[in-house]
Amino acid sequence: MNKELQESKIYVAGHRGLVGSAIVRRLQADGCKNVVLREHRELDLIDQSAVRFFFERERPDIVVLAAARVGGILANSTYPGEFIYENLMIQSNIIHWSHKTGVKRLLFLGSSCIYPRLAPQPMKEEYLLTGPLEPTNDAYAVAKIAGIKMCESYNKQYGTVFLSVMPTNLYGPEDNFDLENSHVLPALIRKFHEAMESGTPEAIVWGTGNPRREFLHVDDMAEACTCLLGMEDEKFNNLVAGLAPCLINIGMGKDITIKELAELAKEIVGYKGKILFDASQPDGTPQKLLDTSRMHALGWRAKISLHQGIVNTYGWYKRRVQGV
DSSP, rough: OOOOHHHHEEEEEEETHHHHHHHHHHHHTTOOEEOOOOOOOTTTOHHHHHHHHHHHHHOOEEEEEEEOOOOHHHHHHHHHHHHHHHHHHHHHHHHHHHTTTOSSEEEEEEEGGGGGOOOOOOOOOGGTTOOOOOOOGGHHHHHHHHHHHHHHHHHHHHHOOEEEEOOEEEEEETTOOTTTTTTTHHHHHHHHHHHHHHHHHHEESOSSSSOEEOOEEEHHHHHHHHHHHHHHHHHHHHHHHHHHSSSEEOOSSSSSHHHHHHHHHHHHTOOOEEEEEEEETTTSSSSSOOOOHHHHHOOOOOOHHHHHHHHHHHHHIIIISHHH
């Protein structure tokens, strides 16, 4: 670990969420003792004046922008206005005041949904803005694309060193297991667990089961972020200056169908019932697999297998959510 990073003042926005909490755990494990955290009740990131006051007072050296309004297909389809407004406001406030107060480097965390719905697979960073987005989450995707372009624009005009990183579907400890607002994997874990506990003979899964998705354990994502944050200044600056577009994909490099994922989750949970796929519900994008060659070239690769990651996540769910 870079000693300079250990001594830096690092603000992690969104530290209570899935990604932010994992990054905080990783930074602290790596010896970073000056990690700045604020809960929502202490700092409303949608409030520009509150964000300005925070940055002018704290003046962090490094910012990790992991705060976002997130959710699965149902949440994105139901609350598109909230998704685009809240995400635009959060990221605009943090990116702008990071620049105004001299933050040395910033990581903006986005999502693989920024790429066109029918992008060639695996998806390279250059595919950004080359085709129409997936309609079920286009409001969220547009907000994230705006964040990427804001970082690029501030780098170009003001000489900032702000880098966007696009993770694939993430899962792990501190995930959201709400059946209406969560992503597919935590929803499957909860659905099968509750069906097993109640003795329900069938569990219904949205869609046909045919779409392919890539899943990355959040601890691997956190390691990728600290890999980038731990780079020497000259190397990091040159990396950001040389990227077009200025973003890096972070993923496993392999995908799985939703049907295969459901069967795997069912096996790990121990549910013996039948899975029924409701084809009347939306599938979303047919396939989302990231090209991770940029990150691999920096020496990082994912380490946690999907099977082991689901075992780990289900154990956390039982301990923390169900109290088992």
